[in-house]
Amino acid sequence: MKGVRAAVIPAAGLGTRFLPATKAMPKEMLPVVDKPAIQFVVEEAVAAGLDDVLFITSRGKRALEDHFDRNTELEVALQEKNDSDRLALTQESTDLARIHYVRQGQALGLGHAILMAENHVGDQPFAVLLGDDLIDERDPILPRMIEVREKFGGSVICLMQVPQEDISLYGCAAVAPTDNDDVLEVTDLIEKPAVADAPSNYAIIGRYLLDPAVFEVLHRTKPGRGGEIQLTDALLELSKMSPETGGGVRGVVFTGRRYDTGDKLSYLKAVIRLATEREDIGPELRTWLAEQDFSG
């Protein structure tokens, strides 16, 4: 079985839920306190041993590309000031991994974005990380997903139990048990089901380990919900295919800390939660929050 080295990070979406902030700025660059959300995602991939990172980008993502390049002008200025702390912060994102970019010419869906990785990834299994989900570094899930792929083959998705009334915000999986408590066999997948139609409260969150067979499936996946080529549709097809052709999908159940940064309210909650845990600003922020009267 081949190991997993490549992480694909789709970042070619339009970011409409954050307008007007994202009119001229990638949503992936929105700061979580002082670090762009996307840097957390790259750090997570690297911590799991995935040192080959491929971003799927599009028009208007220049700031994201610049963030992972060196900024020599800034570095020289900080060196002249002997500001080694800020110099280290500036350089942190440039030395993380081998970073590559490929463009998705048109936002035709997450499945279509992943298809753009085909030439780079070839016939290797690879991880996909969505920037809308931040996984707390204290609760890593990718290493477990890699183990499950090594054991079962096929593809592995990440499932999280959510309150039943929230399931219509997510892709939802119908599941059957396996011998491992934290691993489920995926038997069906439905993108954003009505609460009454949801087969479970297992939501798909933005971490995937995909067998390269996904490319052949995506090539023939027709536009689905919203007129977009949906990764969920391709995963459903993979779940029905035999192991000999790269089929089979298992879900690893995630019970750790995850922060949603995909919409305004969740993003604000994520920023506040993570800010309160910081050593530098956390204590003062917690005191301030406790003192506030939010009754209007």
Ligand code: UTP
């Ligand atoms: P989202 O559904 O969150 O879409 O995509 P979005 O454009 O980023 O944000 P909103 O909904 O308009 O606010 C999920 C992930 O898939 C990527 C996005 O960048 C995001 O990481 N994506 C989506 C693409 O790369 N290409 C696409 O065509 C669609």
